Amino acid sequence: MDRRHFIKITGMGLALTTLSSSLIACSDGATKLDYGWNGPDQSIQDIRLKLLAYAILSPNPHNKQPWQIRLLDQNSFDLYVDQTRLLPETDPYARQIHIGQGTFLETLSIAASAHGYQANIDYFPLGSYSNLTLAELPVARVTLLPQANISRDPLFDYVLTRQSNKRNYDNSLLSPAQKSQLLDWSKSTSGQLTLIDTDAEQAYLRQMLTQAMQLEVGNKARDLETIAMFRFNEAEIQQYRDGFGLAHNGVTGFKKMLAENFFLDRASTERDPTEFGKQSVDMAQRITASTSTFAWLTTQHNERIDQVKVGRDYCRLNLMATAMGLAIHPMSQVLQEYADMLPLQREFKQRFNIPQSNTVQMLIRVGKAPSLSHTPRREVSSLISNIRAC
Ligand SMILES: Cc1cc2nc3c(=O)[nH]c(=O)nc-3n(C[C@H](O)[C@H](O)[C@H](O)COP(=O)(O)O)c2cc1C
Incomplete structure (x- = not known):
């Protein structure tokens, strides 16, 4: 089997490059660590650390895990970017x-309710900042208040199973009851949910999302940013415990073992990401063709607080979909703000009568697919900037 043929089979947006002797020694891809998905370590007593061990499992862009915690007194902490x-x-x-x-704060708050605590969240307690800056100021101060009669949030049951499912879906449509459930829920959210599933809309979105991926990969700096978060083998996953690899795109078993040991190589992929880009576009085309329902969350304003709050909504949406047996997968390329993307973004908003002044914060596909391996997570202690002082 030649390399080009092989990558078609794995369906991955990655250049297949020269055999790397350093990869031959890799494991067969079976994950030895649970990376946090079995819940907090039993030895953790501090309620803050216990709840943070759930929060770190939240969905987040490229699995960067962009969270930093400063512990304050015994029941509070600040969250920073x-x-x-x-x-x-x-x-x-x-x-x-x-x-x-926002996704982090929502998971934390849900987990707090299941442990008999109310998580009081004070947004930007030392002041907010504009979209053009990223000040060293806390995004939120969280205070945990014991509350014996707090109602347990039923979404807690899905925190350890939730995932972003990047597989092919089966083109099934949501039932009218499923659509009503999601739309009823969205009446109480800060973002506005739109569900799209007519034939004409599907056709437009499939074409547009593929075009957006084509635009995204036409730039080496953007490609390198994504490749930097791609984990080429189990050794990289264990080393970094962030990002995503073949298994998180649904490539498993023999194909994964073969790819990781004989075909994938970081150095050559970074040197020439052309094949990476081509395969990313093919993948966008394939997965959107397997999807019949698309959805987005829109806000009228786009201040930092709106972004955080819609993140809380998105986290609940992901958990609710899990509870309903649905898979969801964000496809954010067309929403991104770099100059090359803006004309397509304007055209997309126009096509769906979304005011240009509104912000589509999350765009997802929705459907049915078997679950995947979970993306890795770091140790919760690595989030905490002042753990030794406490
Ligand atoms: C704001 C945001 C944007 C995202 N955009 C994309 C995207 O464009 N493509 C994609 O495959 N996943 C996207 N994701 C999903 C993340 O890749 C995923 O949450 C992360 O890898 C962790 O995996 P998990 O959600 O399965 O735990 C996005 C998630 C968030 C919160």
Whole structure:
């Protein structure tokens, strides 16, 4: 089997490059660590650390895990953006990074309710900042208040199974009851949910999302930003415990073992990302063709607080979809703010009568697919900037 043929089979947006002797020694791809998905370590007593061990499982752009915690007194802490974990090429205003702050706060709040605590969240307690800056100021101060009679949020049951499912879907449509459930829920959210599933709309979105991927990969700096978060083998996953690899795109078993050991090589892929880009476009075409329902969350305003709050909505949407047996997968390329993308973004908004002044914060496909391996997570202690002082 030649390399080009092989990559077609794995369906991955990665250049297949020369055999790397360093990769031959890799494991067969079976994950030895649970990377946090079995819940907090039993030895953790501090309620803050216990809840943070759930929050780190939140959806976040490119699995950067852009969170930093400063512990305060015994029941409170501040959440900051980790400024060493940004995506400046594809997320130039750190809008998605702030959505990821919201997902973190929502998972934390849900987990708190299941442990008998109310998480009081004070947004930007020392002041906010504009979309053109990223100040060293906390995004939120969280205070945990014990509350014996707090109702347990039923979405807690899905925190350890939730995922972003990047597989092919089966083109099934949501039932009218499923659509009503999602739309009823969205009446109480800060972002406005739109569900799209007519034939004409599907056809437009498939073509447009593929075109958006084509635009995204036409730039080496953007490609390198994504490749930097791609984990080429199990050794990289264990080393970094962030990002995503073949298994997280649904490539498993023998194909994964073969690809990781004989075909994938970081150095050559970074030197020439052309094949990476081509395969990313093919993948966008394939997965959108397998999808019949698309959805987005829109806000009228786009301040930092709006980004954080819609992140909380998105986290609940992902958990709710899990509870309903649905897979969801964000496809953010057309929403991104770099100059090459703006004409297509304007055309997309116009096509669906979305006011140009509104912000589509998340665009997802929705459907049915078997679950995947979970993306890795770092140790919760690595989020905490002052852990030794406490
Ligand atoms: C703001 C935001 C944007 C995202 N955009 C994309 C995207 O464009 N493509 C994609 O495959 N996944 C996207 N994701 C999903 C992340 O890749 C995913 O959450 C992360 O890798 C962690 O994996 P998990 O959600 O399965 O735990 C996005 C997630 C968030 C929160």
